[in-house]
Amino acid sequence: MLSARELYQSTQSRLNVLYPPQESQTLVYWLMEHFLAIKRADILKNVEIKNLTAAFEPAVKELEKGRPIQYILGVGPFYGRDFKVNHSVLIPRNETEELVHLIINENPDQDLKILDIGTGTGCIPITLFLEMEAVKIAALDISKAALAIARQNATELNADIDFFERDILKEEIPIYGLDIIVSNPPYVRELEKAEMHQNVLEHEPQLALFVTDDDPLIFYRTIAKKSLDALVPHGKIYFEINEAFGHEMHQMMASLGYEAIKIHQDMQGKDRILSAVKPLS
Numbered sequence: 001m002l003s004a005r006e007l008y009q010s011t012q013s014r015l016n017v018l019y020p021p022q023e024s025q026t027l028v029y030w031l032m033e034h035f036l037a038i039k040r041a042d043i044l045k046n047v048e049i050k051n052l053t054a055a056f057e058p059a060v061k062e063l064e065k066g067r068p069i070q071y072i073l074g075v076g077p078f079y080g081r082d083f084k085v086n087h088s089v090l091i092p093r094n095e096t097e098e099l100v101h102l103i104i105n106e107n108p109d110q111d112l113k114i115l116d117i118g119t120g121t122g123c124i125p126i127t128l129f130l131e132m133e134a135v136k137i138a139a140l141d142i143s144k145a146a147l148a149i150a151r152q153n154a155t156e157l158n159a160d161i162d163f164f165e166r167d168i169l170k171e172e173i174p175i176y177g178l179d180i181i182v183s184n185p186p187y188v189r190e191l192e193k194a195e196m197h198q199n200v201l202e203h204e205p206q207l208a209l210f211v212t213d214d215d216p217l218i219f220y221r222t223i224a225k226k227s228l229d230a231l232v233p234h235g236k237i238y239f240e241i242n243e244a245f246g247h248e249m250h251q252m253m254a255s256l257g258y259e260a261i262k263i264h265q266d267m268q269g270k271d272r273i274l275s276a277v278k279p280l281s
Helices: 002-013 021-036 040-045 056-064 069-073 096-105 123-131 144-156 190-195 198-203 218-230 243-255
Strands: 075-078 081-084 115-119 136-141 159-164 177-184 232-239 260-263 271-276
Touching: 002 021, 002 040, 002 056, 002 075, 021 040, 021 056, 021 069, 056 069, 069 144, 081 123, 081 144, 096 123, 096 177, 096 232, 096 271, 115 198, 123 136, 123 144, 123 159, 136 144, 177 218, 218 232, 218 243, 243 260, 243 271
Parallel strands: 115 136, 115 177, 136 159, 177 232
Antiparallel strands: 075 081, 232 271, 260 271
């Protein structure tokens, strides 16, 4: 009979070939809990594994190929909830949780009207709907496949979100009188690919990740310009940004007339979020 500790150690040893030890440890914990209902405490107690499900070994082999565990399991955690994911959407990131947390903390009022641009899984608007008081929230994305996942997540998590299929670079914002616009658009430059992990490059949708080297702020500039018409006076805009462009983003937003522009650092001390306010006139 196989023990939990034996399975844990042998699986981690396999994954250590591709992943750092701490990451491989986390991955094994995640796999064992998902497929075998074995938690960390069970591994410490070294319980016997009575039923090694057939799905466990294929999942380990997928990890050995570099496939992200969220795509293997079909879910990614975000702000205390599980969101369905597939290869049509980016895996929700910790940095985006910080963006959502900032919006929640800075906007305690009820009846706010919010739009998320480039919604992906829908993790931003769904979380805001569930965590804020009596908000009206819409979201848009260029991808039909991404919107299908976002709608499914909204249904399963009981969030009332209006979804729109739009190309923000070519089409106008579909609703007006907004109190808040938030966006985590593509912001990774092509030249930064060499610094990225292969499991991101090979598995996550490049449409949602990359911008050209010659115009890396194209989405921010376009959204910021169009938001001047869509936001109410003193309405707020929030962006998740490329850490390399905090200064350039601040300058661009100031040139468009935005006020109270702030660059917020993430938990790693990197410039990660920009917030700004539309002027009264």
